[in-house]
Amino acid sequence: MALYSTAMEAVEAYTGLSPMAFFTILAMMVVTYRIVCTMFVHPEDHSTSASKAVDPSASFQPPAEPVQLGDVTEEQLRAYDGSDPTKPLLMAIKGQIYDVSRGRMFYGPGGPYAMFAGRDASRALALMSFDPKDLTGNIEGLSESELEVLQDWEYKFMEKYVKVGQLIP
Ligand code: HEM
Structure with a gap:
């Protein structure tokens, strides 16, 4: 106390x-x-x-390993333009299809190169053009140097992305 x-x-x-x-x-x-x-x-x-x-099921997780698609038509390739978030993002150069999902920042919706997704963008890349009329795999009439530019893009894609298929007519 x-x-x-x-x-x-x-x-x-x-x-x-x-x-x-x-x-x-x-x-x-x-x-x-x-x-x-x-x-x-x-x-x-x-x-x-x-x-x-x-x-976790609410947000899309791209598959760890790109799925091989094999032969597809240009029409079928369109489905892989990023509008369906459950599908991989695909893009073709000279008829060869690459899984560009890891480049979602470039090719995903709202990305600077989103218009190339789901397409064969050979002509646009060769000409370094964003003109919609060049969004085609048709490389007829390109000059030597334009074909060289395209070749450089192809090497870049072969190095960076996995090839998952090819375009058939
Ligand atoms: C104002 C002109 C442009 C600027 C400043 C620019 C800038 C860039 C930059 C900074 C990158 C990222 C490079 C990397 O980190 O690997 C890139 C990638 C790319 N650019 Fe451009 N770019 C321009 C024009 C174009 C044009 C005209 C095209 C084709 C029509 C193009 C196609 C691409 C593609 C396909 C990629 C992505 C490559 C990949 O998947 O890694 N760019 N650009």
């Missing part, structure tokens, strides 16, 4: 507050601290709780 009254006297002497006022303020500070703590979530905790909340 002597210890209690010594402590209360010390509180009063050091803070100039009555023990009642001192403990009320202390309790309010603890409550405020706890409220403020709940406002700041650790980034890792946040991402774990966020990823738990997301239904």
Whole structure:
């Protein structure tokens, strides 16, 4: 009991507050601290709780390994232009079809080269043209240097993407 009254006297002497006022303020500070703590979530905790909340089937995950398509017509290739998020993004150069899904930023909907998806874009690439009339695999009448440009694109695609099929007439 002597210890209690010594402590209360010390509180009063050091803070100039009555023990009642001192403990009320202390309790309010603890409550405020706890409220403020709940406002700041650790980034890792946040991402774990966020990823738990997301239904994995709700967002499309492209298949890890590109699926081989084999022979398809230009008409069938159109279905792979990114409008169906469950299908891979495909694009052809000189009749060879590549899975460009990993280049979704380029060829996906809203991407700068979205118009090439689902198409054989040989002529457009050879001419470095965005003109819709050049969105064709027809490379008739191209000059030597334009064919060289196209060849460079083909090498780039062979290196970067997996070939999944070829166009048939
Ligand atoms: C203003 C002119 C252009 C600029 C500034 C530009 C810029 C770029 C840049 C920065 C990249 C990314 C390169 C990389 O990280 O690999 C790229 C990729 C590409 N560009 Fe262009 N570009 C232009 C015109 C064109 C034109 C005219 C075409 C064809 C008609 C074209 C076709 C492509 C293609 C197909 C890719 C993607 C290659 C891949 O899949 O990796 N670009 N461009």
